[in-house]
Amino acid sequence: MPPPIRRVSTVLGRRTDPRERLPGEWRYSSRLALVLSGGGARAAYQVGVLAGLAERLPGLEFPIVTGVSAGAINAIFLAAHRGALGDAVVAMEAGWRQLTVEHVYRLRPMQFARSAARWIRRAVGRRAGPPVVRGLLDPQPLREFLEASVDLSGIAERVSTGRLRAVTLSATSYATGSSVTFVQGGPDVPTWQRAGRIAVRTQLTFDHVMASAAIPLLFPAVRIGDEFYGDGGVRQTAPLAPAIHLGARAVLVIGLSAERASRPPRSPASRPGSDYPTAAEAATLLLHSIFTDLMEADVERLERVNRLLAAIPPDVPPPDGLQPVELLMLHPTRDLGSLAAGHIELLPRSMRTLVGAMGGQREGAADFLSYLLFHPDHTSQLMQLGYDDVSTHWAQIERFFAKLERAGTD
DSSP states (O other): OOOOOOOOSEETTEESOGGGSOSSOOOOOTTEEEEEOOOGGGGHHHHHHHHHHHHHSTTOOOSEEEEETHHHHHHHHHHHOOSOHHHHHHHHHHHHHHOOHHHHOEEOHHHHHHHHHHHHHHHHHTOSSOOOOOOSEEOHHHHHHHHHHOOTHHHHHHHHTTSOSEEEEEEEETTTOOEEEEEEEOTTOOOOEETTEEEEEOOOOHHHHHHHTOOTTTSOOEEETTEEEEETTSSOSOTTHHHHHTTOSEEEEEOSSOOGGGSOOOOGGGSBTTBOOOHHHHHHHHHHIIIIIHHHHHHHHHHHHHHHHHHSOTTSOOGGGOOOOEEEEEOOSSOHHHHHTTOGGGSOHHHHHHHHHTTTTSGGGHHHHHHHOOOHHHHHHHHHHHHHHHHHTHHHHHHHHHHHHHHOOO
């Protein structure tokens, strides 16, 4: 079993080096939001970042938590935990260190093959009605793991005590194609409806978590009420919107992709156009577009709106009641795909065969492997990187929270 996160010398989770810790106790805005995006096994990186933040910032709380796909798993864990952030992160770390592929999904190629065979027979025989493909992978092990690890009644308790304003999980409706954000919070928490996206107030269940993480074709759709839902990242064109609709005035985003300037160049052999893209490379392109590109585009939009609002004279009211939102997006300092490269042996044999058949061993397909590689040897590396990156980004993080401190708690 890999060791836990290697922390700097601490006492009760606080750094003993005064140069590494902010003086005194800090107050945090009741409108501070944490946004957790999807990314499969990459979401372990988020746990490491949260561990570093909880250690350096005593008393840190996130009254607004939003999650999608794998980020929904971390979001529900944080929102339901009755303890302090540091205690919640320690429990999350322990959970991630237990996760293997067998605890997350099972490969069921025969069911997929039977569905494909039925489709061929129907096409040839012109029989009415298409076959139903319920996913190549069975996520029941993940559901069982979450049910054993998370007490969802903690959400209502934390809402009632005022420690949590709201938690949201987003999924995509197969019936309407809309992004649906399921919201659990206090009676004053708003809902909204915009083009292609809607919010619904509800009491969150494990069905909502599994729906948010149900990548189409890979995982089966999840029925909630009268509709079926799939991965929330597919149609979530504005990933920051749920937090802002809930009144967030400051947003912390933990990204799962290195900044573009920090991403390693691809070798000539793996550049587009050298060889025809494999199925794994095509899948990686789709996953990046869902989990990375949309978030980065929304961050750029928010930064642009903030700059425009800052340019408005003080005596001129902003249009539509817009208000600036403080934003901090933390990127990994290393490309997460590179950490998975060459570690296909950590997958079970059946998954190694599948990934290999899809071209997942080619250099340019390491990112695809990084989404699937639930194994303590790999996820512990991700958590350690996230923890260490808090030190790397500390000046930026300190400025963000110092600005919140000067602005007050509301």
